[in-house]
Amino acid sequence: xxxxxxxxxxxxxxxxxxxFTYQSWKKEKNSPVLAGLDLRLEHKSKTLLLAPFDRGKSxxxxxxxxxxxxxxxxxxxxxxxxxxxxxxxxxxxxLLLDCGYVSQxxxxxxxxxxxxxxxxFPLEALGLTRVEIARRVDSALVNxxxxxxxxxxxxxxxxxxxxxxLLAVQQAIxxxxxxxxxxxxxxDRSWREYLTTLIREGEGTTLVLASRYLEQFEDLFDxxxxxxxxxxxxxxxxxxxxxxxxxxxxxxxxxxxxxxxxIQDEHTLVCSxxxxxxxxxxxxxxxxxxxxxxxxxxxxxxLVTLVGPNGSGKSTFSRLLCGxxxxxxxxxxxxxxxxxxxxxxxxxxxxxQNPDLQIFLPTVREELSWSLKRxxxxxxxxxxxxxxxxxxxxxxDLEETPSTMSYPLRKALQAAVYYxxxxxxxxxxxxxxxxxxxxxxxxxxxxxxxxxxxLLITHDRKFARLVSExxxxxxxxxxxxx
Amino acid sequence: xxxxxxxLKVAVVAVLTAVVVVFTMIVRIPTAKGYxxxxxxxxxFIAFTFGPWSAFIAAGLGTALADLFSGYAQWAPISxxxxxxxxxxxxxxxxxxxxxxxxxxxxxxxxxxxxxTVSLGYFALSAIFISGVSVAAAEIPWNLxxxxxxxxxxxxxxxxxxxxxxxxxxxxx
Amino acid sequence: MTTNTFxxxxxxxxxMDPRAKIMAMLLVCVFLFLGITLEGLYATVVLLIxxxxxxxxxxxxxxxxxxxxxxxxxxxxxxxxxxxxxxxLISIGSFxxxxxxxxxxxxxxxGRFIGITYACTLLFATTPMTDVMLGLRWYRLPYKASLVVTxxxxxxxxxxxxxxxxxxxHRLREGxxxxxxxxxxxxxxxxxxxxxxxxxxxxxxIPYLAMSLEQRGFGRKEKRTSYHSLDSYRHTxxxxxxxxxxxxxLWLIFKA
Numbered sequence: 029x030x031x032x033x034x035x036x037x038x039x040x041x042x043x044x045x046x047x048f049t050y051q052s053w054k055k056e057k058n059s060p061v062l063a064g065l066d067l068r069l070e071h072k073s074k075t076l077l078l079a080p081f082d083r084g085k086s087x088x089x090x091x092x093x094x095x096x097x098x099x100x101x102x103x104x105x106x107x108x109x110x111x112x113x114x115x116x117x118x119x120x121x122x123l124l125l126d127c128g129y130v131s132q133x134x135x136x137x138x139x140x141x142x143x144x145x146x147x148x149f150p151l152e153a154l155g156l157t158r159v160e161i162a163r164r165v166d167s168a169l170v171n172x173x174x175x176x177x178x179x180x181x182x183x184x185x186x187x188x189x190x191x192x193x194l195l196a197v198q199q200a201i202x203x204x205x206x207x208x209x210x211x212x213x214x215x216d217r218s219w220r221e222y223l224t225t226l227i228r229e230g231e232g233t234t235l236v237l238a239s240r241y242l243e244q245f246e247d248l249f250d251x252x253x254x255x256x257x258x259x260x261x262x263x264x265x266x267x268x269x270x271x272x273x274x275x276x277x278x279x280x281x282x283x284x285x286x287x288x289x290x291i292q293d294e295h296t297l298v299c300s301x302x303x304x305x306x307x308x309x310x311x312x313x314x315x316x317x318x319x320x321x322x323x324x325x326x327x328x329x330x331l332v333t334l335v336g337p338n339g340s341g342k343s344t345f346s347r348l349l350c351g352x353x354x355x356x357x358x359x360x361x362x363x364x365x366x367x368x369x370x371x372x373x374x375x376x377x378x379x380x381q382n383p384d385l386q387i388f389l390p391t392v393r394e395e396l397s398w399s400l401k402r403x404x405x406x407x408x409x410x411x412x413x414x415x416x417x418x419x420x421x422x423x424x425d426l427e428e429t430p431s432t433m434s435y436p437l438r439k440a441l442q443a444a445v446y447y448x449x450x451x452x453x454x455x456x457x458x459x460x461x462x463x464x465x466x467x468x469x470x471x472x473x474x475x476x477x478x479x480x481x482x483l484l485i486t487h488d489r490k491f492a493r494l495v496s497e498x499x500x501x502x503x504x505x506x507x508x509x510x
Numbered sequence: 511x512x513x514x515x516x517x518l519k520v521a522v523v524a525v526l527t528a529v530v531v532v533f534t535m536i537v538r539i540p541t542a543k544g545y546x547x548x549x550x551x552x553x554x555f556i557a558f559t560f561g562p563w564s565a566f567i568a569a570g571l572g573t574a575l576a577d578l579f580s581g582y583a584q585w586a587p588i589s590x591x592x593x594x595x596x597x598x599x600x601x602x603x604x605x606x607x608x609x610x611x612x613x614x615x616x617x618x619x620x621x622x623x624x625x626x627t628v629s630l631g632y633f634a635l636s637a638i639f640i641s642g643v644s645v646a647a648a649e650i651p652w653n654l655x656x657x658x659x660x661x662x663x664x665x666x667x668x669x670x671x672x673x674x675x676x677x678x679x680x681x682x683x
Numbered sequence: 684m685t686t687n688t689f690x691x692x693x694x695x696x697x698x699m700d701p702r703a704k705i706m707a708m709l710l711v712c713v714f715l716f717l718g719i720t721l722e723g724l725y726a727t728v729v730l731l732i733x734x735x736x737x738x739x740x741x742x743x744x745x746x747x748x749x750x751x752x753x754x755x756x757x758x759x760x761x762x763x764x765x766x767x768x769x770x771x772l773i774s775i776g777s778f779x780x781x782x783x784x785x786x787x788x789x790x791x792x793x794g795r796f797i798g799i800t801y802a803c804t805l806l807f808a809t810t811p812m813t814d815v816m817l818g819l820r821w822y823r824l825p826y827k828a829s830l831v832v833t834x835x836x837x838x839x840x841x842x843x844x845x846x847x848x849x850x851x852x853h854r855l856r857e858g859x860x861x862x863x864x865x866x867x868x869x870x871x872x873x874x875x876x877x878x879x880x881x882x883x884x885x886x887x888x889i890p891y892l893a894m895s896l897e898q899r900g901f902g903r904k905e906k907r908t909s910y911h912s913l914d915s916y917r918h919t920x921x922x923x924x925x926x927x928x929x930x931x932x933l934w935l936i937f938k939a
Contacts, residue, residue, distance in 0.1 A: 094894060094898065119514060139895050141837055154905060155903075183844070382848075388674055388880035528836075531839050537878075548878075575839075642792045663875070681886065
C-alpha cells in the first residue's frame with residue numbers, strides 16, 4: 029500500500045482491516061477478537077465507541093497503545109497509523125506527544141511512588157526543564173483536585189482518585205489524541221462534568237470507549253460507533269444506542285423474575301447492634317472511620333442489596349458478615365445461635381470483586397474439584413459428577429486454563445466455586461462491575477437456585493433495582509433499610 | 511523489526527524484587543523456635559522460571575530491601591551478596607533449552623548448591639564482618655533448613671505457576 | 684507491613700546533604716573495622732547513639748537497640764567458644780570458661796555491631812527514600828537501577844495487599860471439616876495454592892507495567908531531566924567536609 033509518510037492530510041487514527049487473535053497457550057487456537065476492523069478518526073473529532081464488556085474494546089485500546097502484541101502476544105494483521113506513524117515500526121515512547129491512553133484499570137498504569145512523581149515522570153522523559161515540569165505538575169494537580177494528595181502513594185487512593193491522577197498525567201503531557209477506556213467510571217458527578225468540559229473545549233481528538241451510556245455523554249460527541257463481532261460500525265446515535273442495548277442483553281427477560289427456587293432448610297442470619305471503628309492510615313483524615321449496623325437480617329432465598337458510594341463502608345460490612353474481621357461490638361446469630369468468626373467463614377461465601385484472587389489452578393476441572401476433594405464424605409465419582417453438572421450450569425469448559433479465560437468467564441468460575449461449596453448465604457461484591465447487567469443477573473440466579481440468601485453490593489442503583497426491592501443503604505456511618 | 515524490550519526487563523526485575531520482599535516479610539511460618547521466612551522459596555522460584563540475571567538482581571535487592579524495612583540495615587549488603595549469588599547459581603545450573611524438563615539430578619544439584627551458598631555465604635560474611643566465627647557457625651543449621659524448604663517449595667511453585675499461568679514463558683528474558 | 688524507614692524530625696542530620704551523609708556512613712563503617720582501641724570503639728558507639736537520640740528521638744534509638752539485642756546476647760553467650768587460648772578469667776575446676784582474650788574479642792565484636800547498626804539506621808531514618816536515591820544517582824548509580832528500586836517500592840504494597848486478600852479468600856473457600864492442629868509440613872503444603880495465586884497476580888501485572896513505562900516515555904532519546912533535586916540542602920561543601928573530618932579525627936585519636 030502506498031502511504032504518505034507524514035503530512036497534514038493524515039487522519040489522527042487510521043486503522044485498516046485489523047484482525048487480532050491472542051496467542052493460545054493450549055493446543056487449540058483462540059478465536060479472533062477483532063476481525064477486519066476499520067476505523068478512521070479525523071483530527072479534532074470526538075467519538076464514542078460503545079461495546080459490551082469483553083467484545084474487544086479493551087483489546088482495541090491495547091493495540092492503539094502498544095501493549096498488544098508487544099507484551100500480550102498474538103497474531104495481528106492489517107495496519108494501524110497514528111498521526112501518520114505506522115505502529116508496526118514505531119515504539120510507544122515515540123508516540124508520547126501523539127497519543128495518550130487512560131486504561132480501564134487504573135492500577136496497571138502507575139509507575140511512581142507519589143502522585144506528583146506520577147505526573148512528573150513523562151515530563152522528565154521529555155527532557156523538560158525543572159521549572160516547566162513543576163509548573164505543569166502544579167497546574168494538573170490543582171485542576172484535578174489532587175493538591176492535598178500530592179505526596180500520597182497510589183495504594184492510599186480510592187478508585188476515583190486514581191482515575192483523576194491518570195487523567196491529570198495526560199493533561200500535563202498534553203497529547204493530540206486521547207483514548208479514554210471507561211474513564212468516566214468511578215468518577216464523581218463533578219469530575220465527570222469536568223472531564224466533559226475538557227473534551228468539549230479541547231483542541232485535540234478524543235476517542236471514548238464505554239460499555240454503558242451515561243447521561244454526561246449527551247451532546248458531547250460528533251460520531252457514534254458500535255463494536256460488534258470484531259468490527260466497528262458507525263451510525264446515527266439513536267440507532268447505535270438501540271443496537272447496543274440489544275447486544276448487552278438489556279431486552280432479555282430478567283432471570284430473577286418469577287424464579288422458582290428450592291429451599292431445603294431455611295436459615296436466618298441476624299446481626300444486631302454492630303459497631304466497628306477503623307483508624308485511617310491516610311494522614312489527611314484524622315477522624316476514625318465508624319460503621320454501625322443497628323439491625324440486619326437475611327433469610328434463605330432472600331435477595332438483598334446494599335448500596336452506597338465508594339468508601340462508605342460496604343466492604344467493611346461484608347468483611348464482618350463473613351467473619352474476616354471482628355466487630356468492636358455486636359453479635360451474629362444463625363437460626364438463633366451465636367456464631368464466631370470461623371463459623372461465619374463457613375456460612376457466608378464472599379465473592380471478592382477481583383476473581384483472580386480466588387483462582388490458582390491450571391484447569392477449570394481442578395479449580396472446581398479443589399474444595400470438594402477435601403471433603404471426606406464424597407468419593408471421586410461423586411465429585412466428578414458434581415463438577416460436570418456445575419460446569420454445564422455456568423457455561424464453563426472443564427479443560428480451559430482459568431488465568432487466560434475472559435473476565436466474564438473468570439467471574440462465572442468464581443461463582444461456580446462457591447456454588448459447589450453450597451453455603452447458605454453469599455455476598456456478591458460489585459458483581460456488575462465489568463459485566464453486563466444480563467450476565468450479572470444470570471450469575472445471581474444460578475447462585476440462588478438452591479435457596480441461598482444473597483446480599484448484593486453495588487454502587488449502581490439502577491442495577492440494584494433490577495435485583496431486588498429490599499435495599500439497605502449506608503449513610504453517615506449507619507447501615508439501615510432504605 | 512526487532513523490538514526493544516528494555517522496559518520489560520525493568521518491569522520484570524522490579525516486580526520480582528517486590529515479590530521477594532513480600533515473601534520475606536509477610537509470610538512467616540511459626541515453628542518450634544522462631545520463624546521460617548519464605549525468601550528462599552521466592553528466590554528459587556525466580557531462578558527456576560526467569561533465569562540468572564533476574565534471579566541475581568531480584569534476590570539480592572529484594573532481601574536487602576527486606577532487611578532495610580525490618581530495621582536490619584546492617585545486614586543488607588550481606589544479604590544482597592549471599593542471596594544474589596544463590597539466585598544466580600541456581601538459575602545457571604537449571605538453565606536449559608526450552609520445553610525440556612529439568613533432569614532430577616540437576617534439581618538435586620541445584621538444591622545442594624543453593625543450601626551450600628546460603629549457609630556458607632552467611633557464615634563467611636557474618637563471621638568476618640558482624641558476629642564472629644562461633645555465632646555465625648550456630649546459624650548454619652537454621653540457614654540449611656530454611657534454604658532446603660526454599661528449594662523444595664520453589665520447585666513445586668515453579669511447576670504450579672507455569673501450569674496455572676502459561677504466559678509466564680513470554681516474560682523471561 | 685511497612686516500607687517506610689523515615690522517622691520525621693528536624694535535627695541537624697535531617698538538614699545534612701544526603702550525598703555527604705552516605706559518605707559519612709561509609710567512612711564510619713570503615714573506621715569501625717580499622718585497628719582502634721576498645722575505648723575508642725565504645726566512645727564512637729556512644730557518640731553515634733547520642734547523635735541518634737538527638738535527631739530521631741530516644742524512642743527510636745531504643746527500638747533499634749531492642750531489635751539487635753537478641754543477636755548481642757547470642758554473641759555474649761557464645762563468647763567462651765570464640766577464643767580458647769590465653770589467660771583464664773573464670774574457670775570451673777580445670778575447665779576454662781572465659782578467657783581474657785575471648786571477653787575482649789566479644790566486646791569488640793559487640794561494639795562494632797552496635798556501631799554499624801546505628802550508622803546504617805540513622806542514614807535511612809533521617810533521609811527520605813527519594814533523596815537517598817538522588818544521592819546514589821549523584822554517585823553514578825544508573826537510572827535504570829534507581830527506577831527498578833522505585834518500582835519495587837510501588838509494587839510491594841500492591842503485592843502484599845493481594846497476598847493478604849488471597850489468604851482470606853482461600854480461607855473462605857475451605858471445604859472439609861474444621862481442623863484445629865496442623866503440622867508445619869501440612870501448613871507449608873497448604874500455603875502452595877495461596878503462593879501460586881499471589882505469584883500469578885504479581886506476574887500478570889508485568890506486561891502492563893512494561894507498557895506503562897513505555898507510554899510514559901521510558902526509552903526516549905532525550906536526556907532525562909529530574910523533577911526532584913537536592914538543591915534544598917544548602918551546605919553541601921561544609922557537610923562533605925564534616926563527613927570526612929570526623930572519621931579521620933576519630934581515627935587519629937583512637938588508633939591503636
